[in-house]
Amino acid sequence: MKIIKRNISAKDGSGSIVIRCEVPEDLWHLYNLLQENQGDMVKSTTFRKVTKESSTGSVTSNKVRLKLKIEIEKVEFDPDSEEIRLSGPNREESEHVKMGAYHTLSLGLNMNFTVEKLCWDQVFLDRLEEASIPERGAEVAAVVMASGLAHVCLVTSHMTLCKQKIDMSIPKKRAGSSNHSKATSRFYEAVYRAILQYVDFEKIKCILIASPGFVKDDFYKYLVTESVRRDDRPFIENKSKFVLCKSSSGHKHALEEVFSDSAIMSRLTETKFTKEVEILNRFMRLIDTNPDKAYYGYLHVNQANEEMAIEHLLVTDELFRSTDIATRKKYVSLVESVRERGGNVFIFSTLHVSGSQLQQVSGVAAILRFPLPDIADLEDEAEREEEDSEEEDDNHFPQTEYDR
Numbered sequence: 001m002k003i004i005k006r007n008i009s010a011k012d013g014s015g016s017i018v019i020r021c022e023v024p025e026d027l028w029h030l031y032n033l034l035q036e037n038q039g040d041m042v043k044s045t046t047f048r049k050v051t052k053e054s055s056t057g058s059v060t061s062n063k064v065r066l067k068l069k070i071e072i073e074k075v076e077f078d079p080d081s082e083e084i085r086l087s088g089p090n091r092e093e094s095e096h097v098k099m100g101a102y103h104t105l106s107l108g109l110n111m112n113f114t115v116e117k118l119c120w121d122q123v124f125l126d127r128l129e130e131a132s133i134p135e136r137g138a139e140v141a142a143v144v145m146a147s148g149l150a151h152v153c154l155v156t157s158h159m160t161l162c163k164q165k166i167d168m169s170i171p172k173k174r175a176g177s178s179n180h181s182k183a184t185s186r187f188y189e190a191v192y193r194a195i196l197q198y199v200d201f202e203k204i205k206c207i208l209i210a211s212p213g214f215v216k217d218d219f220y221k222y223l224v225t226e227s228v229r230r231d232d233r234p235f236i237e238n239k240s241k242f243v244l245c246k247s248s249s250g251h252k253h254a255l256e257e258v259f260s261d262s263a264i265m266s267r268l269t270e271t272k273f274t275k276e277v278e279i280l281n282r283f284m285r286l287i288d289t290n291p292d293k294a295y296y297g298y299l300h301v302n303q304a305n306e307e308m309a310i311e312h313l314l315v316t317d318e319l320f321r322s323t324d325i326a327t328r329k330k331y332v333s334l335v336e337s338v339r340e341r342g343g344n345v346f347i348f349s350t351l352h353v354s355g356s357q358l359q360q361v362s363g364v365a366a367i368l369r370f371p372l373p374d375i376a377d378l379e380d381e382a383e384r385e386e387e388d389s390e391e392e393d394d395n396h397f398p399q400t401e402y403d404r
Contacts, residue, residue, distance in 0.1 A: 146250030
C-alpha cells in the first residue's frame, strides 16, 4: 500500500489519507480500516448513469466518469475478485449527483482514493504502517488436493487466497478400462497448469502439496516427469521448494491441520506468517497442558491484564470491525494497555486459517507470563475480602448507648 498524502490532526486524530492499493493484501488492510456507520468517508473516481431530458421531452442516458465522496454505510470485500464495494449517501456537491443520493463505489488495485475519519486511533495507524511495508506479499503456496478435487492457494501473513478450485469427476478403477487413468491425468494436468499460472517462484519460498493417502505423491511424480519432458524451468529449478504433507481432505480448511504440524512449520521458519501460527499453536497446547496460563474471552483476558500477567495477546481483526463504538474502543484500549505493560500483541486475520481458529475461541486470547488461578476463584476471593472488610468495619463501629 502506498500512502500518497497524510493529513491527520495531532489534537483529536481526525483527518484524511490518500491511499493506493498495490497488491491484493492491501485491500484486506483497507477493508479493516473502513467502518460502517461511524462517519468514515471515501472519495474516489467512479462511474454513474446519468439521465437527461431534453426540451422536446426525449430522454437520453449515458455513463459519466466523476469523483464522489460517500459516507460509508456498508462495506463488502471479495478477495477472489480483488475488490471492495462501499455503499452510502453522497456527501459532496456534484453536477450529476444530488447530496444524500446513494451510490456504490468499487475500490480495486492501483486506484488513488481518499479516506476520511473522525478519529484515526492507534490500531488504525499501526495497520497503516504495517500495510505500507514494501516487502510484504505471499511467500507460501499451498495445493490441498484429493482425488478429483484441488484448491490452489497463496498464503500471505493475513490471508489465504484461493486462486483456483479444480473439481473433476474421476471414475473408479475397472478392469480393462482406462477411463480412471485418463481422468486422473487430466486432473493432474489442470493442477499443474494452475500452479504454473499462479505461483511466482521468485517470491514463493515454499510450496505445500497436501492430501489424504497417496494423491500428493502420485501428483508430485507426475509434476517432476512432465516438467522434465516439457522443460518447464520454474518447476525444474525449484524442486527443493516443494513439501509433501498429509491432510484429511482436499478442501481449503484442511490447511489448519497442515499448519499445526511442527515438522511442516519448521520448513517455513523464514516466512512472515509463521510467528502468528506458532503463537496460536502454543496457546492451543497450553489449554491442554497448563490452562492457568492460557485465557480466552474478553472478561478473563481483561482480568489477566489487570494482574499485569499477559505476555502475548491474540486478537482477531473481526473484533475491530464492530459497528458498536463501545465494543471497538474496549478492544483498542485492551491492545494499548497490554503494549504499555510490556506484552506482545498479535492481530489475526479471519481470512487466514489461523484467524478462523482463534475466532472459534471468542476471538481474543492470552498467553500469561505466570499461572493465574481461575477467574471465578479470583472473583470469589474478592467477594470474601469485601465481606471481611465489612465485618471489620462493623466491629470497629463505636458503641452507642443503645448497645450498652
